[in-house]
Amino acid sequence: MPYNSVPVDTSHLPLCFSRMPVRIHRDKEEIQRFTLELVNNTKEEGSKAHKHALYRHAVTGPDMNVYALSWCEADLEKMKLLIEFIELIWAHDDVTEEDPLEDAISECEQLRRAMYEEYDNEPVADNQFGLRIKRFRDIRNRMKAIDSVGWVEIQDTMEEWLPIDKLLKNWDNLEEYLDLRKVHVGNNVMTSFIRWAMGIHLTKDELTFIQPYTDAVGIWLGLMNDFMSWKRERTQPTDRIMNSVYLLMNQYKLPEDASIDMVRGILIKQEGKVLEQSKVLHETPGLSTGLRAYIDNLEYYAGATFYWSLLAPRYAKPQSFDVDN
Template structure:
């Protein structure tokens, strides 16, 4: 399989930086150009959504989350991935500001857009209706390339779209993280590794690797919670999905102590992922596809950490004032 990525030198970063390898797609400029053009084409200029989307990519091609997370993806498939994920992120951003009942209903309608049998349902002439129509179009284009891989993405996305129904006042961090690994979208994003690289794993292989991808999902949820806390702590929503918020409330901890606690849990979870990765890489009898997938799960984790660590979205959290872009 051709190599589509190059390594990133992280030696200048603080010693606490992740131990995962970090690489970036060799076509990072084209990927970044496509991302910005898609945002401009699908979001009203100078709107809150438009400003926030552009802010995620303010550091240019070297900090494009797609080039970092799916660094070995085939370029044409990468563009469909970007279209799909930008749409689901847009849905998630809107849903976070909706009452839970409305968010669940809209997620159910978006979910149905992944099934042709619902294509006769009327679509409103508004922003949500536009997302429905786009989702149907993306579905058809993805299926035309790889129908089997699309089913894995569809099933993972359906679980994610319904995850808000499982949010509650969790009794423990462990209970929360069991939901958070799905809520953070890990199953969707890892299925895209396989889809964009044409990796086909059997049902037995997918079951075999699931504990490892779940371990990464828990780590990703913790990492996102920790990195985004300064941004999310003032976000207007009736449901804060963040482990720092949980331990503050559950254990009556001051904010600083809760942040330190989650940082420690995050470091230990990264250690678990790395131990599992070492064990898997040392095994014999794994298929070529499985070995490539394991390697790219490491690149995916490293790329996401690198992006969260340096992105202005988290290093300089933007305001939720719709009149401001920073």
Template sequence: MAPFTSLPVDTTSVSSYFSSFPVRTCEPEALPTIQQALESTISTCTAAGSRERKKANYRHSNPAGNLFGLCLTMCEADRVAYVSQFTEFLCIVDDVLEDLPFGEASIEHAILRQALYQGYDHDDYEGRVVGKMKSFLREIRRELVSQNDAETLLLLQTLDTSLHNRDSSDDEFQTLEDYIPYRKTNFDYEFVCQLLRWAMKIPLHMGPEEEKLARKYEHIIGVIVGLTNDFFSWEMERSETSDRVRNAVPVLMVEHSVHENQAKLMLKKVILNEESRASELRHKIESASGSSEQLKRWISAMELFAAGYSFWCATCPRYNRPQQEESFAERC
């Protein structure tokens, strides 16, 4: 099945969007599919009136564009719902478990992972906070396994690894170089890449040489999206109470002994430098005579994913509305 039709987005009026990447959206055609996927995920994984449900609904209140409409422009139309469900599920997991102390969060992640294994299907223990999410994950696993597709089984294995690793360190990072691998892991980035490949019906593992190039490009895009999230979310995160604030801004403040504003300027420069690296590598891949159309399509999709996510971060109320103007529901 082909992707939904996508259209270019005019970003010139959005001064906060500083990325060099062009943005597209498939929202006009895809929105009903995305909304249905979101409604089922949010209603299943959160309780009515809960802080997590308010945060989930607020996440998708961006008048500038739907998060998934902006990011999934090259995914097959019949798999957009699955990508939306998995991604929203991980966002909710993050919203819930980031408020727990590190040790408790690690235990809850382990309990949640049981939903990926048939052997735990009759285990009624749902942990302290992940019960609804565990039930959701169990049902979507059953649905996908019933399709009897080897690539889908590999995707679920990657998700299991991601849930194991995503909050596995309580270290304080002293340099951006040390922080970036953690940022990608905490972003579930390996799983996100595999999920997008699966949704485009691109093999999860290409031939050796093309896989090497694809991974190199994925790494650069991972740095861009992870640090872009940090850049725009810092104003919200700086006031949160947690035993593990994870953001590149305070890391740069420590590493270079600079004030917050200087650290944000440094972070912006890092992001733009990574975009330049991505563009250079894309040009190299596309101009090489041996590059397959499959690899070129994947590179295009990753750039559009990064562009859409960056645009969403630059415009969403969650990160950009002045705190003094927000209600409790909006802050959540």
């Protein structure tokens, strides 16, 4: 039974809104305050990075902090440390999206090495990226001190996710694309955050058992992100567009509107698969308390991500962040 969260009223949203439950942390105001304070204290006012972060956390109502939504059952103090960690990753991802591919891969490798103490003696650049590496090491140590078992799981999922750009290419079909997209969207990383923030420790057998459901959620979230972010990405200068709308336009020579409609249909079908698997899991006897709590919070995470992506200005009203603008 949830104890740190309350339901979010979604009755004002279109009837086609997701059937996934949406909840938010009871301390949502404190979490939003902490988030904005962190952004303002770690980024130069008026810089492109500062504008990116403020726009990412712009809210359209009282229930819109992405962290309070995504990890609605998290311990508050763990949540704050998690926000520090994710803000660094998100800032890195925003920057590398605009870098040439080879530069993005190089910086991801440096960030990956910062997860391990044996590389701490390596020199870092005297710039903003070097500062991020130093902060990353400090946050790593604090997270590991709180829960070393959970940290190793985060470390493993980050190891899978950080070098993902090496695997990007021109895709031959949607199935092949989605097999990587579920990783590219960061689903395994984000769900490991659920376990760390709630102190849930699953056995290897339990993690293997739940992985097909986690993958189904990841594919759904990847499609959802593609659909929601296409308005923002369609004019974005990049050499590695990662979006199923773009893929289907090229694969089937579709006009843009037809491809968007096709992705919407595939997204709805995938949600049905997620809900079917969820029903089966909830009816499965003999599951541990930790696994049942994790299943519930996978649903909350998925529903929250859809809710936030539907309403967040980041996707609803994309804009340029040139420093001179």
